[in-house]
Amino acid sequence: MNLKYLYNILCMLAVSLAATSCHDSDSTDEPDPPVPTRPSDSVHRTVLVYMLADNSLGTWSNDLSDLNEMLSAAATGALNGGRLIVYHSRPGTDSGKAPQLLEVTADGIETIKTYPDDPSIYSVDADRMSQVIDEVKALAPADDYGLVLWSHANGWMETSMSRSFGDDRRYTMKISSLAKALDGKDFSFIYFDCCSMASVEVMWELRHAAPVIVASGIELPADGMPYDLTLPYLFASGDPDVVGAASTTFDHYDSMIGSARTCAMTAVNTSAMQALADASGDIFAGVTEFDPSLSSVQPYFRSAVRTYMYDFEDYIERLNPTPAQIRAWRDALADAVVYKANTPSLFNLVDIDRYCGLGSYVILDSREISAFNYNEREWYRDVVSRSPLLATDNP
Template sequence: MHKFLYYILPLLLMLAGATSCSSDDGPDAPPEPSVSVSRTVLVYMIANNNLGSSYHSDERDIQEMLKGVEGGKLNNGRLLVYHNRPNNNSAYPPQLLDITEHGPKELKAYTDAGGICSVSPERFREVIADMKRLAPADDYALVLWGHGNGWIISPGDIKSRSFGPDDSTWISVPAMAQALEGERFQFIYFDCCLMGNIEPIYEIRHLTDYIVASPTQLGIDGMPYDMNVPMFFKELPDLVQAAKNTFDSYHGSMNQMCVIDTRHLDDLAAASREIFSTLSRYPSANEINTLQKLGKYTYSMLRYDATIAHDMDQYMELLCTTAGTPDLLTKWRETLDKTVVYKATTKTSIDFPAFSITRYCGLGSYVICNADDITFREYDTLAWWTDVVSAAPAYSVK
């Protein structure tokens, strides 16, 4: 008996020690990584605003997601939601959810201590790292859920508007692009307004092959997740059908959608730069008034309501007509056809219901009317300005 204890006691002590070390991690220790799957889609949901507190859109969309994953529609994939909940505080911290056929499962809770909020670059990087650790996959995709305001930036102002807000804090598209630098997504779907314009799309082109977005405002319901989740998890994501599902879900009420192949955006930028390089004067007010308006940005602190989206094809047509360069327009349109995979529009837009939409190429563009427009809301800090628009001799900043 003593000989048996002589051999078995050390083994029992080792097991006890291992158990003790494991329990030291505590209940808040992060779960172990999961087995790798084919694709993980992360819905980055910013609902600590009126979308959550007033409309409860976050709750409805999560219910739609649960319906969308039924019957094996995840296709050996994972659907995660980073849920920045309304009335965010210690009782309702942001959480990372795994949306499964058996219901949502919390993978991690977050704290906003130290000034880190859900639209801070630090939180973006943290959540992406958690996604890769807790739901590793062959490839990843990102859905950005919240309010969108295109490329709008404001220096040193927490109300700098591009994507958000978490309470009153937003993140600009350049800051988002920098936060996600080095990441690669199968696609990025903007379930928010005004992001289907060339400026924000060009800013994040290196993060993904495809972008789904709208250059104008969308209705409060956003996309139909029950219909689109299965599209995201096909072996090759069916983004055109997902965009069609969203467009059709509004049943003819005002909206616009597009699917962009970012692999042609550098060529589109080069063709656009050629056109801008011929521009020797600002377009006149009468010329600008002929352009199709798509989306605008309204904010009480602005000096005026800013039209930040005109139809890009018509804009390039105007510039080529002004400069007498029809050959450049033909080259540009050939590239546009490769870039815009899908586009759909109703006859009017939410921002300009009084104007019929007669031109819609799938991309919106900001139009510079005078010297003040170059620096308006830091437009001249965008990559699209630096790489493309600044080539115009007329826009040389003295």
């Protein structure tokens, strides 16, 4: 056994012990430490990782792997004087392993709080997320706050069998509920460490949640963001370098071979979303028929995991905009998408020949607007429904 392997095993053991130290209701162990009543001194940045792992990702120990990466980064000074807080909804909530609030430091992982052992409370509930954010801001005050959303995700889709963001014991969070939970929380960035959230529908719904949002338009490997490589960017002095974090994640996977070489990353300037919505709405207002070529728009998904996200630029081009309209639209897209990159394929199953940075649902027939509650999305109501073909179908 080489030393590096032994070191990794010991780190994983330490993380596992820290992450499973909650006080079970039938335990005779010492009670968990009380929540601090006074905040410590303010720092330049606090980053909250909202980690929902009571699902297959936790079963595969992806949460422990990522906590290990965070611990390694903190040990090398990556936090730059900032604070890294993790809300850990861990596997086994129904059997007494209640969610915990952890702090990752250069010295290890500290349990700040163990939440009440109440399996009826789900971490995908907007009120729980809002509560956690408020508690973190009180306990770890900072000049600037960042948010990482860690779990499964499925873009804008909202049905009982799909998820927008999150998976807590098979319960999920609608994108509208996520927008509600994040309203007024004043994050400088949001980084989606999950699949398929870089869609125009999601970015429009969350346009007021943070100035910059990082996400992927496609399904990502379960390992997700390499925290040991990206945390130095998120804790950079001055403004957080979220593009640096996104590009580092992309480069990490782009350097792999075979089906492991799968990644697409996007960084969006949300202040430019209004101009993109205006330019898109002008084009949809002229759509009087469904072009048969819409069935050939570049997909961002494989048949086994259907997110119904397609390349937004490829879609817009097939709506027959005027030369002036497409120029204005491309200018707006360039202002909104400040970074994008993609590997040549998705798990060697789907070629990614086009990736403008944002996905979109493609409507081939007016009867499809209610699929997955699409007609309840703000993007549909504010932009897509301007088409005369859809105007009479507005909710």
